[in-house]
Amino acid sequence: MSINLAQLKQQQLEYAESIIIQDKLDFTIPKFIGGTDVGFENGGEITRAAIVVLSYPDLRLVEYKVAKVKTEFPYIPGYLSFREYPALEEAWQQISQKPDLLLVDGQGIAHPRGVGIASHLGLLLNIPTIGVAKKRLYGQYTDPDSKPLSYEKLWDKHGEQQIGWVLRSKLRCNPLFISPGHRVSYQTALDWVIKCLKGYRLPEPTRFADAVASNKPFFSQVLRGM
DNA sequence: GCGACAG
DNA sequence: ATCTTGTCGC
Numbered sequence: 018m019s020i021n022l023a024q025l026k027q028q029q030l031e032y033a034e035s036i037i038i039q040d041k042l043d044f045t046i047p048k049f050i051g052g053t054d055v056g057f058e059n060g061g062e063i064t065r066a067a068i069v070v071l072s073y074p075d076l077r078l079v080e081y082k083v084a085k086v087k088t089e090f091p092y093i094p095g096y097l098s099f100r101e102y103p104a105l106e107e108a109w110q111q112i113s114q115k116p117d118l119l120l121v122d123g124q125g126i127a128h129p130r131g132v133g134i135a136s137h138l139g140l141l142l143n144i145p146t147i148g149v150a151k152k153r154l155y156g157q158y159t160d161p162d163s164k165p166l167s168y169e170k171l172w173d174k175h176g177e178q179q180i181g182w183v184l185r186s187k188l189r190c191n192p193l194f195i196s197p198g199h200r201v202s203y204q205t206a207l208d209w210v211i212k213c214l215k216g217y218r219l220p221e222p223t224r225f226a227d228a229v230a231s232n233k234p235f236f237s238q239v240l241r242g243m
Numbered sequence: 244g245c246g247a248c249a250g
Numbered sequence: 251a252t253c254t255t256g257t258c259g260c
Contacts, residue, residue, distance in 0.1 A: 055250070057251055092251070094248040101250070123249045133249065154249040189260075194249080 020090070025099060026130065032140055033131040041200035042145050044117045047073045050213060051116030052222025053108075053138075054230040055101045057088065064088045066104030067230035069222060070116050076213065076221045081229045084108035094154065095129050098137035105138060117145070118201075118209060120222040124148045125196035125206065127171055127181040129155050139199025146198030147206045148181070149223050153194050161185040161192055166211060171196065182207050190218040 049070050056065045063085050070080040084107035090100040101123075109115075124133025125148025132140075133154065139146030157176060161167040165188050171181035181196030184207065197206045213220035219227065 055251080057250090060253095061251075092250060094250090097249055128249080148249085150249050152249060154247095 022093070022096065025096060029130045029132040029137075032137060036126060036131065036136050036140055037200045038126060038197045038202060039200070040145075040202045040205050042117070042205075047117035049073060049079065049114055049116040050076075050209070050222050051112070051119040052122075052220070052224070052226035053105055053119065054122045054223065054226035055104060056230045058085070061088055064101065064104040065230060066101065066108045067226050068105065068108040068112055068119075069225040069229055070112060070114050071213075071222050071225060074212075076215060078225050080112060080114050081225070082108045082111040083229060084111060097123055098132070098134040101134060102137060102141070105134075106142070109142060115144075119144055119146045119198075120149050120210065120213065120220055121146050121198055122149060122151075122223055122226065124150050124154050124194065125181065125198035125201075127154065127156050127194060127196035131180075133196065133198070135196070135198030143199075145200040147201055147209060148194075148196045148198045149210060149220060150194040150196075151191070151219075153183075156180050158183045163188065166214075168192075168207065179203060184210065186210075186214055186220070187216070187218040193218070 086104045121135035125135040135146045135148030156171045161169045168184040170179045183192045
C-alpha cells in the first residue's frame, strides 16, 4: 500500500476548518460518557479498538464493544487517526447505547494541524469528543504543580494561543494532556475530564477502555462489575 | 541537517 | 502501541 502523506495532510487541513471548539452538546447532564482505547495484536497486524460506555454520574460500566480489523496504516506521529479510526468507527457502530460524550485516547486539537484523533473521530461521527493523551505531541507548557488537579494551559508553537490543558490528575503521576476534540469548549473539556476522575491517573472512561482493550488482570475485574 | 514525535 | 520480571517508592 502506498501512502500519500501530503494528501492526508491536506485532508487534515480541510477537517480542521470544520472542527467546532465550542459547546454543541445535546445534554446538560450526560446520561452516558464513553471512552476509547486501541491496542494491537500479532505484531501490529490486527488493530483492536475498544469503546466503553459508563453511566453518569455513577461512572459504572454499562456496555463495551471491541472491534478487530486488519491494520492497514503505520504509526506516524501526526497521522495516528488514519491508523486507528477504522477500528474505532467499527466499534462505535456496534455500541447500542451511544454515549453523549466520548473521551478519546489521544490528542484533540493539540496537534500540528489541529486535528488529533479525538477531533478526527468527533468530526466524522459528529459527536462531542475530548482528547485525553498521556503524552505531549504538540505545543508548549510549564509543568503543573504537584498538587492533584493542578493544571496549566497548553499553548501553540508560538505561545500565542491555547490549544489545551496539562492536568495533574494524580499525585506523583505524569500529567494528562487534555484538548477539545469536537463540539466541546476548552473549559468543558477540562471540566468533564475532572468530573470523570476517581482517584486514578486516567479518567474512568479511559481507564475502563484500557482494561477492556488489553488482556490484563483488571479486565476480569471490570467484567465482574457489570 | 538535527531533534521531536499521540498510540 | 508491544515485548516482559523484578523492583523501587509511596
